[in-house]
Amino acid sequence: MTKDPKVGIVDHNYANIHSVKKALDFLGCKSLIIHDPKELEFLDGIVLPGVGAFDSAMKRLNEVGFTEKIKEIAKRGIPIIGVCMGMQLLFKKSQEGSLEGLGLIDGEVTKIDVGLEKLKIPHIGWNKTHKNRKSVLMENVNDREYFYYVHGFKCEPTDKSIISSHTVYGEEICSSIETENIFATQFHPEKSGIKGLEIYKNFINGL
Amino acid sequence: MLTKRIIPCLDIDKGRVVKGKSFVNLKDAGDPQKLSQFYNNEGADELVFLDITASHEKRDIIIKVVEKVSSEVFIPLTVGGGIKNIENISELLNAGADKVSINTSGFENPQLIADSSKRFGSQCIVLAIDAKKIGSSWNVFTYGGREDTKFDVIDWAEKCVKLGAGEILLTSMDNDGQKEGYDLELLKLVSKRVSVPVIASGGAGTVDHMYDAVKKGKADAVLAASVFHYGEIKVRDVKEFLKSKGIPVRL
Numbered sequence: 001m002t003k004d005p006k007v008g009i010v011d012h013n014y015a016n017i018h019s020v021k022k023a024l025d026f027l028g029c030k031s032l033i034i035h036d037p038k039e040l041e042f043l044d045g046i047v048l049p050g051v052g053a054f055d056s057a058m059k060r061l062n063e064v065g066f067t068e069k070i071k072e073i074a075k076r077g078i079p080i081i082g083v084c085m086g087m088q089l090l091f092k093k094s095q096e097g098s099l100e101g102l103g104l105i106d107g108e109v110t111k112i113d114v115g116l117e118k119l120k121i122p123h124i125g126w127n128k129t130h131k132n133r134k135s136v137l138m139e140n141v142n143d144r145e146y147f148y149y150v151h152g153f154k155c156e157p158t159d160k161s162i163i164s165s166h167t168v169y170g171e172e173i174c175s176s177i178e179t180e181n182i183f184a185t186q187f188h189p190e191k192s193g194i195k196g197l198e199i200y201k202n203f204i205n206g207l
Numbered sequence: 208m209l210t211k212r213i214i215p216c217l218d219i220d221k222g223r224v225v226k227g228k229s230f231v232n233l234k235d236a237g238d239p240q241k242l243s244q245f246y247n248n249e250g251a252d253e254l255v256f257l258d259i260t261a262s263h264e265k266r267d268i269i270i271k272v273v274e275k276v277s278s279e280v281f282i283p284l285t286v287g288g289g290i291k292n293i294e295n296i297s298e299l300l301n302a303g304a305d306k307v308s309i310n311t312s313g314f315e316n317p318q319l320i321a322d323s324s325k326r327f328g329s330q331c332i333v334l335a336i337d338a339k340k341i342g343s344s345w346n347v348f349t350y351g352g353r354e355d356t357k358f359d360v361i362d363w364a365e366k367c368v369k370l371g372a373g374e375i376l377l378t379s380m381d382n383d384g385q386k387e388g389y390d391l392e393l394l395k396l397v398s399k400r401v402s403v404p405v406i407a408s409g410g411a412g413t414v415d416h417m418y419d420a421v422k423k424g425k426a427d428a429v430l431a432a433s434v435f436h437y438g439e440i441k442v443r444d445v446k447e448f449l450k451s452k453g454i455p456v457r458l
Contacts (some may be wrong), residue, residue, distance in 0.1 A: 018303050023276050032319075052328030085328075087453045119209075121428065122330065123406050124374065126252055126457040146210065148283060148458040150330040169209055175437065191283050191305060193247070 005207040006045035008034040012066060014057040015049035015086065016190070023190035023197055029204050038067035044207040046070070046078060051087025051150070052111065052128065055097030059088055070183050074104050081203050082135075087177070087184035088155055103180055113200045114170035122133045122152040127167045131179035134163040137176055137183055139202050144156060145195050147175070147187035155186065208455040210452040211421050212428035213445050214406065215435040217242060219258050219288075222268040224436075243276045248436070249442040251282065253456060255308070255430060258288030261285040263288060270302045277303025280389035285333055287376075296323050300331065308376055311336040311349040314356060314363075317343070317370055324371025334362055334372035338393055347395055352380050360393070361400055369402045375401060376430065379409040386412030386434070392423075394424030406430050414440060421454055 007024060011017050011033050024031040024047075030203035031047075034040060048070070050057050061067045063120060073082055082090045091101045094109035102108070112121060123161075124185075126146040131138055147167075154173045162179040166172050177184040209333045218225045223237045243254055254276075258269040269286065286299050287308030296307050313320045313334060324332045337352045337358045338345040342442040343362040350441055364375055377397055379390035389410045398405040405425035407420040411431035420426040 014306060016300070018301050019277065019305060021302055023281060026281070027278065052329055053327075056325075106232065120402055120404055122403070124208050124330065125208065125212050125427070149209075190281060193281055196281060 001205055002044050002207045004030055004071045006042070007031045007045045007047060007109060007204065007207070008040055009047045010040075010041040010066060010070070010189055011035050011048065012050070012057055012060040012064065013053040014060060016188075017049055019188075019190045020047055020049050020083065022139065022180070023200055024204075027204065028195060029200070031069055037065045040069050040073055042088060043078065045203065046073065046110045048078045048080060048086035048089060050083065050089055051083060053096060053098045054085065054088060055155070058097065058099040058101060061089070061102075065146040070102060071104065074103050074182065077181050078121055079183065079207055080104070080178055083133075084151060084185035084186060084188055087186055089184065090184055090206060091155060094153060104154075105162070105179070105184075106159065107155065109153050109155055110155050112152060112173065117170050119170045123169045123173070124150050126192075127169060127187075129165050129167050130195065131165050132163050135176070136178055136206055137185065138165060139204050141195055141198050142186050145187070147185075147192040147196060151186060155184070163186070210226050210252070211426075211449065212406075213250075213417070213456070214253045214428055214430040215246045215442065216253050216255040216257060216408070216430050216432040218432060219246045219269060220258070220270060221260050221265070222272050225259070239272045240275050240279070243280045246442060247280045247282060250446055250458065251442050252428070253282070253285065255284040255285045255287065258286065260289075266295065266298065270298055273299060273302040273304050273352045283375050287333070287335055291322055292319065296331070297325060300327060300362060301441075306331050306374070308333040308335040308365050310337065313367065314347060314349050314358070317366070318365055320370040321371055324373065326333050329371050330372035332369045332372050333374045334364070334377050335376040335378070336364060337378050338398050340390075340393070348380060361396060364397050365400050367434055372403065374406060375405045376408055377408045382410030383408075384433070385410055388412065388416040389420040389424055389429070391419055391424040394420060394426050398425040398427075404428060411440075414445050417445050418449060418452055418454065420458070421449065422452075
């Protein structure tokens with residue numbers, strides 16, 4: 001574990017960066033809001049948040065030059081956590097948009113299929129989250145803990161073994177991913193109370 | 208299982224919570240920070256702040272409140288009242304709000320709903336509707352319930368969802384403050400017609416009312432102000448009651 005790790009929060013205009021920053025501040029973690037890809041150098045970890053539409057966020061990441069820089073840094077092994085839309089941006093493509101994603105995770109982002117249940121879309125609220133396996137992010141978090149979700153699309157990684165937890169909304173939905181230095185949660189840890197903060201704490205402790 | 212949300216609403220006037228005076232366990236129940244913390248500890252799923260400050264310097268005051276609360280309470284925070292443009296929304300989100308609720312300004316300028324949901328995402332934009340029954344249907348009222356727009360509530364709700372509103376906060380003006388239950392008929396009508404979650408508001412007096420809003424009114428969340436402020440009902444009691452009736456809640 002790095003002493004006083006420096007964490008960057010990527011600001012691409014389509015993210016709740018301030019809520020994330022407040023959560024990290026509360027945990028006593030030094031965090032910086034990153035507007036320029038150059039500032040991504042010399043960080044110990046990166047948070048890629050996101051709300052809104054896939055293409056809007058990707059377009060901005062491309063324009064500012066974040067896309068290539070994030071890919072490069074990910075290759076170097078710097079831990080990255082994608083949150084909500086930020087998780088979806090880590091994938092190659094999304095049914096929600098036409099732009100190419102970061103492609104750090106193999107797989108696709110697809111529309112939630114509520115089937116015959118006529119559930120409302122987006123999936124908004126606190127949902128029970130089941131652990132699939134031993135998890136770094138979910139250490140000290142109970143199985144079937146509630147987290148706060150807001151999304152209309154879901155992540156489907158090709159390699160199912162990287163899914164560390166899931167929830168159920170009409171169908172099984174991937175809640176978190178952990179593979180080498182890439183982490184992600186579909187729910188908002190910064191809006192999921194004390195248990196949510198544990199997720200960031202675990203991410204920071206792993207830096 | 209997705210849980211039904213219980214949402215206390217705090218009316219804020221010049222940075223202070225109104226109606227919160229008789230709170231037993233709080234030294235300063237008018238302090239939004241302390242009250243938010245209290246509700247958070249009780250298991251509130253979200254908080255709604257309604258800024259009712261009448262003066263012009265009000266934006267700064269509510270922004271400071273949001274900044275303070277969001278630094279220590281990590282559940283979704285919706286702020287409404289006096290939001291007129293994208294800049295107002297941006298300021299609130301920068302201060303740590305997660306959603307904003309738009310009422311009168313959305314009616315007068317529906318483009319604001321379209322623009323803001325495009326800019327910040329639908330999940331950010333809560334459409335607040337004040338509904339009053341006129342004959343056999345409900346009209347949308349604006350300016351804090353003072354002005355009848357003559358526009359049908361269902362039509363308005365559907366239109367706004369198309370424009371990009373991510374949730375609907377539906378207040379029955381007829382039932383508000385009566386403590387005789389939510390307007391179940393209205394709730395059910397709107398909830399069936401729109402694809403986004405509907406938050407029931409206006410009329411909560413007992414835990415049974417909240418159960419009915421969810422079960423009969425098909426609400427996705429229930430909001431209440433005074434019954435929580437005066438300690439007549441505790442958030443935890445609502446949740447335990449709903450759970451005993453088979454409604455999924457976060458406990």
